[in-house]
């Protein structure tokens with residue numbers, strides 16, 4: 128089979144790498160790809176949001192299955208366009224992708240199906256939003272309704288922060304039409320966890336759990352980023368919590384979307400807060416997380432192609448997923464200055480030495496090949512990913528590899544996995560001194 132992966136980040140690198148291992152795969156293509164993906168797939172220079180261009184490419188290359196990484200083309204209707212052209216594709220339709228494409232839709236959907244989430248109000252006029260902020264208690268979280276490349280969420284500690292968020296979203300229109308409406312919601316506290324499920328619209332299977340590190344600095348300080356590292360499994364998602372998450376969140380979401388007439392086929396990603404009152408949904412995404420995919424997919428023992436084909440053909444009911452019991456950790460190396468302003472074009476050293484190391488992979492996010500060298504081309508540059516018998520070993524192996532990679536002004540967090548380590552140490556049975 129010929130496979131097309133759409134996108135250009137670490138998530139797409141791990142997807143292309145895994146799919147290439149399937150004995151049923153003849154060739155993997157990626158549009159547009161990056162400097163690392165070029166090592167496992169044929170990269171084609173079609174942007175991920177050029178839906179007509181991608182349809183044309185899929186026809187030209189006789190693609191049997193297209194897998195979509197990022198949210199924007201899904202929200203814009205890539206899956207509908209492919210299906211209209213008789214092309215098989217893994218991912219939600221435009222209507223189903225509203226779970227991520229519209230926070231207002233997602234919140235009202237959760238309200239309709241009694242799925243636990245923060246209390247909220249929706250505003251379409253800045254004046255009304257401001258009046259509400261004047262009489263509410265802080266902190267609150269303010270979210271632009273539409274896609275804002277991960278920048279449309281403001282955690283506001285006081286009225287001044289809140290008014291500023293309304294100004295940015297609804298008046299200055301920093302996210303254009305995405306800020307026509309805002310959600311103002313209760314600020315939840317607790318530990319975050321990412322729960323992903325693969326669904327064929329009716330049936331679904333949960334993937335292994337993971338936890339992202341969203342802030343740029345250690346100890347979760349500084350501004351939000353796309354994600355600075357991840358680990359899997361996430362010890363905070365205990366068996367009893369997973370039971371509740373499945374029963375009260377994932378199952379009603381899949382059922383609810385089918386009832387609404389837009390069955391959800393693809394990866395449902397529920398970003399949750401484990402609050403003192405139980406798990407609550409912070410947000411839905413309609414695709415694999417990045418870097419979460421980089422720690423979950425290496426642990427999947429089942430052929431990923433079989434899973435994606437079963438989901439796109441409505442045949443997930445008798446699929447059982449098998450997982451590597453070991454832990455996986457990904458440390459993201461970024462360009463200095465990210466998520467603000469940063470420089471590109473820095474030569475990356477040390478990659479060759481790591482290529483042959485077992486159970487260790489360097490997935491590329493923002494790189495390109497230039498005259499035989501790999502250079503930086505984005506904010507998040509590499510995802511250095513390692514498996515280990517436990518979280519401690521996986522952390523050590525990933526950081527050892529990070530030390531061997533160099534590029535000018537490279538930056539990474541030094542505490543990826545620290546929370547999981549603390550949790551594991553706290554629950555470890557003390558040994559007796561003899």
Ligand code: AMP
Nearest residue numbers: 245268280312313314315341398409410
């Ligand atoms: P989102 O884009 O909705 O995932 O939001 C980005 C980040 O903002 C989340 O990962 C949380 O850290 C934070 N966040 C979003 N909603 C809330 C909330 N209701 N309470 C506390 N933090 C939140």
Ligand code: GLY
Nearest residue numbers: 353354416417418
């Ligand atoms: N790592 C967060 C996301 O993929 O949205």
